[in-house]
Amino acid sequence: MWKKTNSKVVENMDHKKNMLEIVKSRHLRVGVVGLGYVGLPLAVEFAQNDVCVLAFDTAKERVAKINSGENYISDVNTERLTELVQTKKLSATSDFKELGSCNAIFICVPTPLDKFRKPDMSFIEEACIAIGKNIKKGTFISLESTTYPTTTEDFVLPIIEKESGLKEGIDFWLAYSPERVDPGNKAFSTKNTPKVLGALSSDGLIIGKSIYQLAVDEVHTVSSPRIAEMVKILENTYRLVNISLINELALLAGKMDINIWEVIEAAATKPFGFQAFYPGPGVGGHCIPLDPFYLEHIAKKFNFDLSMIHTAGHIDLLMAHRMTVKITSALNRHKKAINGSKILFLGVAYKSDINDERESPALKIMEEVLKKGGNVKYHDPFISKIETQQGHVLNSVDLDKERLKLADCVVITTNHSVFDADFIEEHAQLIVDLRNMIKEASDKVYKL
Amino acid sequence: MWKKTNSKVVENMDHKKNMLEIVKSRHLRVGVVGLGYVGLPLAVEFAQNDVCVLAFDTAKERVAKINSGENYISDVNTERLTELVQTKKLSATSDFKELGSCNAIFICVPTPLDKFRKPDMSFIEEACIAIGKNIKKGTFISLESTTYPTTTEDFVLPIIEKESGLKEGIDFWLAYSPERVDPGNKAFSTKNTPKVLGALSSDGLIIGKSIYQLAVDEVHTVSSPRIAEMVKILENTYRLVNISLINELALLAGKMDINIWEVIEAAATKPFGFQAFYPGPGVGGHCIPLDPFYLEHIAKKFNFDLSMIHTAGHIDLLMAHRMTVKITSALNRHKKAINGSKILFLGVAYKSDINDERESPALKIMEEVLKKGGNVKYHDPFISKIETQQGHVLNSVDLDKERLKLADCVVITTNHSVFDADFIEEHAQLIVDLRNMIKEASDKVYKL
Numbered sequence: 055m056w057k058k059t060n061s062k063v064v065e066n067m068d069h070k071k072n073m074l075e076i077v078k079s080r081h082l083r084v085g086v087v088g089l090g091y092v093g094l095p096l097a098v099e100f101a102q103n104d105v106c107v108l109a110f111d112t113a114k115e116r117v118a119k120i121n122s123g124e125n126y127i128s129d130v131n132t133e134r135l136t137e138l139v140q141t142k143k144l145s146a147t148s149d150f151k152e153l154g155s156c157n158a159i160f161i162c163v164p165t166p167l168d169k170f171r172k173p174d175m176s177f178i179e180e181a182c183i184a185i186g187k188n189i190k191k192g193t194f195i196s197l198e199s200t201t202y203p204t205t206t207e208d209f210v211l212p213i214i215e216k217e218s219g220l221k222e223g224i225d226f227w228l229a230y231s232p233e234r235v236d237p238g239n240k241a242f243s244t245k246n247t248p249k250v251l252g253a254l255s256s257d258g259l260i261i262g263k264s265i266y267q268l269a270v271d272e273v274h275t276v277s278s279p280r281i282a283e284m285v286k287i288l289e290n291t292y293r294l295v296n297i298s299l300i301n302e303l304a305l306l307a308g309k310m311d312i313n314i315w316e317v318i319e320a321a322a323t324k325p326f327g328f329q330a331f332y333p334g335p336g337v338g339g340h341c342i343p344l345d346p347f348y349l350e351h352i353a354k355k356f357n358f359d360l361s362m363i364h365t366a367g368h369i370d371l372l373m374a375h376r377m378t379v380k381i382t383s384a385l386n387r388h389k390k391a392i393n394g395s396k397i398l399f400l401g402v403a404y405k406s407d408i409n410d411e412r413e414s415p416a417l418k419i420m421e422e423v424l425k426k427g428g429n430v431k432y433h434d435p436f437i438s439k440i441e442t443q444q445g446h447v448l449n450s451v452d453l454d455k456e457r458l459k460l461a462d463c464v465v466i467t468t469n470h471s472v473f474d475a476d477f478i479e480e481h482a483q484l485i486v487d488l489r490n491m492i493k494e495a496s497d498k499v500y501k502l
Numbered sequence: 503m504w505k506k507t508n509s510k511v512v513e514n515m516d517h518k519k520n521m522l523e524i525v526k527s528r529h530l531r532v533g534v535v536g537l538g539y540v541g542l543p544l545a546v547e548f549a550q551n552d553v554c555v556l557a558f559d560t561a562k563e564r565v566a567k568i569n570s571g572e573n574y575i576s577d578v579n580t581e582r583l584t585e586l587v588q589t590k591k592l593s594a595t596s597d598f599k600e601l602g603s604c605n606a607i608f609i610c611v612p613t614p615l616d617k618f619r620k621p622d623m624s625f626i627e628e629a630c631i632a633i634g635k636n637i638k639k640g641t642f643i644s645l646e647s648t649t650y651p652t653t654t655e656d657f658v659l660p661i662i663e664k665e666s667g668l669k670e671g672i673d674f675w676l677a678y679s680p681e682r683v684d685p686g687n688k689a690f691s692t693k694n695t696p697k698v699l700g701a702l703s704s705d706g707l708i709i710g711k712s713i714y715q716l717a718v719d720e721v722h723t724v725s726s727p728r729i730a731e732m733v734k735i736l737e738n739t740y741r742l743v744n745i746s747l748i749n750e751l752a753l754l755a756g757k758m759d760i761n762i763w764e765v766i767e768a769a770a771t772k773p774f775g776f777q778a779f780y781p782g783p784g785v786g787g788h789c790i791p792l793d794p795f796y797l798e799h800i801a802k803k804f805n806f807d808l809s810m811i812h813t814a815g816h817i818d819l820l821m822a823h824r825m826t827v828k829i830t831s832a833l834n835r836h837k838k839a840i841n842g843s844k845i846l847f848l849g850v851a852y853k854s855d856i857n858d859e860r861e862s863p864a865l866k867i868m869e870e871v872l873k874k875g876g877n878v879k880y881h882d883p884f885i886s887k888i889e890t891q892q893g894h895v896l897n898s899v900d901l902d903k904e905r906l907k908l909a910d911c912v913v914i915t916t917n918h919s920v921f922d923a924d925f926i927e928e929h930a931q932l933i934v935d936l937r938n939m940i941k942e943a944s945d946k947v948y949k950l
Contacts, residue, residue, distance in 0.1 A: 203758060234772060241774070248771040274771045276764055284760050285768045288751065289776050292744070292769075299743050299810045303736065306797075309804045310651060312732050316724055320733045321740075323696040323722045324682060326689070328737050329777040349754075356757045362747045365813040 069192035069225070070257050076157055077264045080104050084265075085156030087181045089116045089146065091340075091410075092198055092233040093162030094127045095244045098135055099269040101143035108156060109146040112180075120146035128409060129237055150184035158194040158265050159185055162233065165199045166344065173202060173348050175209065182210050186217020191225045194261050196251075197279075198233045200286050200341065202348035206230040206279035207254065227258030230279035231266065232286030237339075238408040248272040252282030290345035291363060296331040297342070298366035301373060304333035304502055313501075315490045333502055335467055335488045336373035336415035338404025343370070343413045374418035377465075377488060377502070381423065384486045384500040385463055393427030398461035400453070400478070401468020401489075402434045409436035416467035417442050433457070435472055458482045466491050517640035517673070518705050524605055525712045528552050532713075533604030535629045537564045537594065539788075539858075540646055540681040541610030542575045543692045546583055547717040549591040556604060557594040560628075568594035576857060577685055598632035606642040606713050607633055609658075610681065613647045614792065621650060621796050623657065630658050634665020639673045642709050644699075645727075646681045648734050648793050650800035654678040654727035655702065675706030678727035679714065680734030685787075686856040696720040700730030738793035739811060744779040745790070746814035749821060752781035752950055761949075763938045781950055783915055783936045784821035784863035786852025791818070791861045822866035825913075825936060825950070829871065832934045832948040833911055841875030846909035848901070848926070849916020849937075850882045857884035864915035865890050881905070883920055906930045914939050 076082045082105060086097040089111040101107040111117055119126055123136035138144040153159060163177035178199055185195060195214065197206055211228055215221065222228050231251045236242060249270045253259040263273045276282050300318070307314040314333060322330040337343045346363045353360050378392075385395055404414035411417060416432075421442045424430050432440070433453040441447045451457060458464060458481035466478070469489035479485065479492050479499065488502045495501045524530045530553060534545040537559040549555040559565055567574055571584035586592040601607060611625035626647055633643060643662065645654055659676055663669065670676050679699045684690060697718045701707040707723055714721045724730050748766070755762040762781060770778040785791045794811045801808050826840075833843055852862035859865060864880075869890045872878050880888070881901040889895045899905060906912060906929035914926070917937035927933065927940050927947065936950045943949045 203760060236774065239774065247773065250768045250771065272771070274768055276768050277761070280758070280760055281764050281768065284755065284758075284762075284765045288765055288769045289772055291747070291751070292776055295743060295747050295810075296740070299739070302808060302810050303739070306801055306804065306806045306808065307732065309806060310728070310732075310800075312651060312728055313725070314732075316729050317732045317736055320698045320722055320724050320729065321736045323698065323720070324737055325695065326684065326687065328740060352758075353754055356754065358754045358757060360750060360754065361813050361817065362743075362750050362810075365809050369809065 070261065073157065073192055073194065073261050074264060077261070077268065080268065082106070082157040082265070083108060083155055085110060085153055085159040087111075087153075087159060087161050087185070088163035088177070088199075089113075089120065090162065090164065091127050091129065091237055092235050093160070094120075095129055095235065096160060096162060096198070096233075096269065097144060098130055098138060099244045101138040102134065103268050104143070105268055106142075107138075107144045108152055109144065110148070110150060110153070110184075111146065112148060114148055117146040117148050120144070129235070129243065151188055153185055153188040154190050156189075156193065159189070159196070161185070161195070161197045161199060163199055164340070165201050165348070166340075167347060171347055173351055175201075175205075178205070178210065179213065182213040183217055186214040189214075189218055189220070189226060191220060193226045194229070194258065194265055195226060196229045196231050196262060196266075198231055200232060200290075200345050200348065201283060202352035203280040203283040203287065204352060205283060206252075211254065223255035223257065227253060227255060227261055228279075229253035229258050229262040230282045231262070232282060234286070234289070237410060238405065244270060246271050248274050250274050250276060250282050250285050252276040252279040254279060284349075287345050287349045290341050291349065293331075293342050294337060294346050294370070295362055295366045296329070297334070297337055298369040300331045301333045301336070302369050305376065308502070313495070315493075315501075332490070333488075334415070335377045335419060335502075336370050338412065338414040338416075339410065340412050374415055374422055377415070377419050377486075378422045378426070380488075380500060380502065381419075381463060381465060381486050384484055387497070387500075388462070388484055390462055391427075392423055395428055395462035396460060397423050397428045397430050398451075398457065398464045399430065399432040400434075400464060400466045400473060401470050402432055402437050402440055403468050403470070406469045407436070407471055411437050411440055414468075419465070419467065420448075421446065431457075431461075434468070435470060455481045518709065521605065521640055521642065521709050522712060525709070525716065528716065530554070530605040530713070531556060531603055533558060533601055533607040535559075535601075535607060535609050535633070536611035536625070536647075537561075537568065538610065538612065539575050539577065539685055540683050541608070542568075543577055543683065544608060544610060544646070544681075544717065545592060546578055546586060547692045549586040550582065551716050552591070553716055554590075555586075555592045556600055557592065558596070558598060558601065558632075559594065560596060562596055565594040565596050568592070577683070577691065599636055601633055601636040602638050604637075604641065607637070607644070609633070609643070609645045609647060611647055612788070613649050613796070614788075615795060619795055621799055623649075623653075626653070626658065627661065630661040631665055634662040637662075637666055637668070637674060639668060641674045642677070642706065642713055643674060644677045644679050644710060644714075646679055648680060648738075648789065648796065649731060650796035651728040651731040651735065652800060653731060654700075659702065671703035671705065675701060675703060675709055676727075677701035677706050677710040678730045679710070680730060682734070682737070685858060686853065692718060694719050696722050698722050698724060698730050698733050700724040700727040702727060732797075735793050735797045738789050739797065741779075741790050742785060742794045742818070743810055743814045744777070745782070745785050746817040748779045749781045749784070750817050753824065756950070761943070763941075763949075780938070781936075782863070783825045783867060783950075784818050786860065786862040786864075787858065788860050822863055822870055825863070825867050825934075826870045826874070828936075828948060828950065829867075829911060829913060829934050832932055835945070835948075836910070836932055838910055840871055843876055843910035844908060845871050845876045845878050846899075846905065846912045847878065847880040848882075848912060848914045848921060849918050850880050850885055850888055850898075851916050851918070854917045855884070855919055859885050859888055862916075867913070867915065868896075869894065879905075879909075882916065883918060903929045
């Protein structure tokens, strides 16, 4: 397919020129590896902009769903997805050999922390091996998975070069562009959130920018992949640190008879130099509880101690226990212990109005309450079944007057907007509100 | 002057009604205690709005300056001040007996930390004693000095009640409203920065709001003084924590060959959930290095450990030393030691374009360099003379080619906008830039 020449530089020039022409005409095929909350919206955005997309996932159910036009990510518009599949702009496969047919490949696989809170790089590694084994010359590759700075250069590059026998900057281009997806955010989606991009070579940067511009409004280029990797870590470290700060201040405020929510509301009137964060039972989801610890991991290699991240992580680690103490204190007012009491949790999602309970603090509190002998039930309109880390499986119960009355304590763990605070307050015996859903504390309402 | 009745409640009602009428007609006399960067702008703002202001300060030079229409605070417009003095809207005195002629008194005195980093309450105490000894019935009193939550209730109230023999809520009203002055801020001044106000009584809140509204655009009321006290601490704790976070990340980034300034610029393209902070040699001024430690002080009373503030404070405490290490490393490139080298510091103000060197990190670095035998000079267009904590007195030198060439190392400690980065880079032998004034690092330019 590619013109052979004696000079690598000339060949490279041809690849670049050829690629820019393909991009201009939109006659390229984009491969997206990993069809979760990052990959699927990106695939849809490219397809929506008249680019042919082939989406890859090892999970056969996901592939089957996509190919039948069925949506499973709440940020994706179902009608749009169905139409793109019907018009053949978007299709999915588990056959990674098909990567060889793609001009540009986006890696959107997870990077979880393992049980010892070290980065689990196996998903990125597998994706890179598959890409290395199958790519053709002249392919642009971008890693979107959040990871520690230096990953693209020191981890991804050697694997792809080894598996493909090709040379970056000559035969293919490698870049890093962090996903900034905020599930449930109605104002900012993949399309209108500026994309940061750092490539290993200047050609890669030009090509990558031209490709991303097919799908997103604004591309902000930086001078290296490690800068782009650090950007994402900074964004989420900022959030972890500020959430932990306000959680710690909330705990002190409770002791000082100060309503921290009223304090934050007033501080937010400052028109400069302040951004409001709100307390809660701890951070959850796939980003904030994880990303800062990728940096902590690589910092060790540089003999560097990240004391702010460590302290913030320490506060967060103790939040579930501290919230259990609040439940104990509330029940104590009614001369009850957790052991044998009926505790009803409202909301298990890690934040409001989404159907994702990964790393959710609600699960950790439920587990501790279960361990102490509590009779635990939960209601979440978005999540019908959960399994805690210790393997307890629970199904969401209906929420009605009787259910609220029966509970010795109702714990508000997620502030889904469908919850009716007045209804809950009217019928519950005792409430521990960790989300400021009920504005006034009282004998019945115990607030964080 | 006040109508006597048998009933305290009726008397109180009369005071309140009377006060609201006085405020409405602007026939009140406002007393401002403390004529620094908070008190003077507030005094000017009231006077500017047709309210007669009597300003109090123990420093006779300040009083004399005001009375001759001379300005000494850069945020205050000199012409405006002169005119207000000439038209007798504003005058100053050191005679605290005159407090008895004021309807409303604003306490704007400093609350420094003492040498053991404990709050020094002596200025507030002296002001309260003077107020207690002199006020008349029906006076509104507001504390604006930043301090730990509970100060108004537990420290100010007992002093004023004891000294005056009057009762709060009946004979006078006490409130807390934090100053939010940001020296050098061109967009937000006393007038257009919303004012948070918490009073001990509901009458005090109504009266206080009506008075503040004579001078400021927006008053945000909260339910107690301690909420208002906590607001200010939260605002500045947020800043200390985020500056320390970015300083720590900058130090790691340096080791990882990552330009932290480029990272921040890229992260700032995120349109939600992020606020950019920039690294530097440490925090300075009268607020950020102090306010969080007022909270740490009172937290001890509640057996509470503020780990985030502690960690942020620890990072900041080490910054001057770490910056000295950077100077040492830079000089080492030229096979020089600090001992015997000529080190020229550019900027000693704690932030750009202001004439205030209180708690400035530049002074701390200069002191450490002096201790190590460095030959220290400085240039600051706004500050002609400084004294370090150890008592070294230095005068600002002129900045020219020769001065730059002569220095073994030029350290950029404050990014005053008048500094010409190109000129400095052209003529200096070696530069340690702690403020991102010179965009590209090089053999000659060592960046934080």
